[in-house]
Amino acid sequence: MSAKRQVADFEPVDQSDYLEFVALGGGNEVGRSCHIINYRGKTIMLDAGVHPALNGLSALPFYDDYDLSTVDVLLISHFHLDHAASLPYVMTHTDFKGRVFMTHPTKAIYRWLLSDYVRVSAISSNDASTLYTDADLNASFERIEAIDYHSTTEVEGIKFTAYHAGHVLGAAMYFIEIGGIKILFTGDYSREEDRHLNVAEVPTERPDIIITESTYGTSTHQPRSEKETRLLNLITKTILNGGRCLLPVFSLGNAQELLLILDEYWQNHPELDGIPVFYASSLARKCLAVYQTFINMMNDSIRKKFRDDNSNPFQFKHIRSLKNLERFDDLGPCVMVASPGMLQNGVSRELLERWAPEAKNALILTGYSVDGTLAKQILNEPSEFASVAGGGIKVPRRLYVEEISFAAHVDYKQNTEFIDLVNAPNIV
Secondary structure, three states: OOOOOEEEEEOOOOOOOOEEEEEEEOOOOOOOOEEEEEEOOEEEEEOOOOOOOOOHHHHOOOHHHOOHHHOOEEEOOOOOHHHHOOHHHHHHHOOOOOEEEEEHHHHHHHHHHHHHHHHHHHHHOOHHHOOOOHHHHHHHHHHEEEEOEOOEEEEOOEEEEEEEOOOOOOOEEEEEEEOOEEEEEOOOOOOOOOOOOOOOOOOOOOOOEEEOOOOOOOOOOOOHHHHHHHHHHHHHHHHHOOOEEEEEOOOOOHHHHHHHHHHHHHHHOHHHOOOOEEEEOHHHHHHHHHHHHOHHHOOHHHHHHHHHHOOOOOOOOOEEEOOOHHHOOOOOOEEEEEOOOOOOOHHHHHHHHHHOOOOOOEEEEOOOOOOOOHHHHHOOOOOEEEOOOOOOOEEEOOOEEEEOOOOOOOOHHHHHHHHHHHOOOEEO
C-alpha cells in the first residue's frame, strides 16, 4: 500500500469476485477527497476535491495513478472545495468521460463557489499553477446532472440514491448498488440538530459496505447547547470590554449557521442593538438567495418558522453585509463573520493582522483547521505570525484565541453510533 494509493479488497460470496476501493485523496489526510469504487467492470468516483493548504497541481488528488477514462459515474457529496473544486479539472483536462451527479442545492452553489475559487487562484498564483479557467468551469457545469433526495437513478447497471447528510445545504450520502453489492458512502455528515439542516439519515436498506468520513477521529464534541453558550458568552464579554470579535468561516456552511445564531441572539438581547454584526464574504452574499430558495430542503424547525412568521430566516434583521473593507469604519466593538475560514488570505486574514496586536480583541475559530494553514498554527497562540504581505514582516499576536468548533462533522461517538445503526458488515 503506497502513500498515494490505498486499496482495500472485500471478498463477496464468489471468491473470484473482488470489490476494489482506492483513495486518490482524502486517505489518512483531510483535504482533496476523491475515492474510487470498482466492481464487476463498473467504476464510480466519489468526490473530486483540492487540498486547502496546497496550490496548483500539488493540491489535486493523485489522478495520474488511475485511468479516469474508465469511470462511469462521478458522485459529488457536497460543494466544499475539498470535495468538489477539482471537478472542472477532471471534466476538462483528463480522459474522464463519465456522467456527473449532485443534488440541486449543491449544483446551485457549485458555480458561485468555484467561480470564486478561480478568481482567488488567479490573484494568488501564477498562470502555470491555475488548474482551470472560467470557461472550463462553465463547460463542466453544463454537463452536471442534478438529482433529488430519495430518488433512485440508474446508469449502466449502477443504481444510486441520495440521502440527507447534514453537514451543509445539499450535502448527500449515496446508497449505491452494483452487481448485487450495496454500498453506503457518507461523504462529510452530521447527526447533530442545528438551526437549519436535516440530520444525516439512516438508509432504509442495510448496505454490505459503509465508507464513512472520520475527520474528527477519536475526538468527542462538546454538546451543542454548551458550545452556543460558550460562543455567545465570549462574544458578549469581548464587545462589552470594547473589543472586536473575528469569526473566520467557510463562506458556505457553518457561516450560515452562525449568522442564524447571532441574529437570534441579537433579537433576544435589545441591549446589544448598538453593537454591529457584519458578515464579510461576497460569496456568502451571492449565495444567500440559494439558501432563501431551498428552505423546503431544510429541517422542520426552520420550515416552521418560515410558515408561522411568514418571513425568511435568511433575511437577517440584525446582521449587515460588508461589501468592502475600505468602507468599514473600524471605530469600536463589533462582531465580524468573515471568510476564508483558515485565514490563508482575504478579508479574515486582513482583519486578523489589523486586530491581532490588541489584547482586548478575540479570534474565535469555528471550523476545522487543516495542517499547514494559519488557522491551525495560531491555535498554539504564537507571540507573532508572518504577514500575508511577505518580506519577513511579522505581526504581533496579543488577541485572545479560542476554538469553538461548529464544523458539522460527526465525532467519534456519533460516528460509532451511526455505524452501528447502519449495521454494515464491512467498514472503510
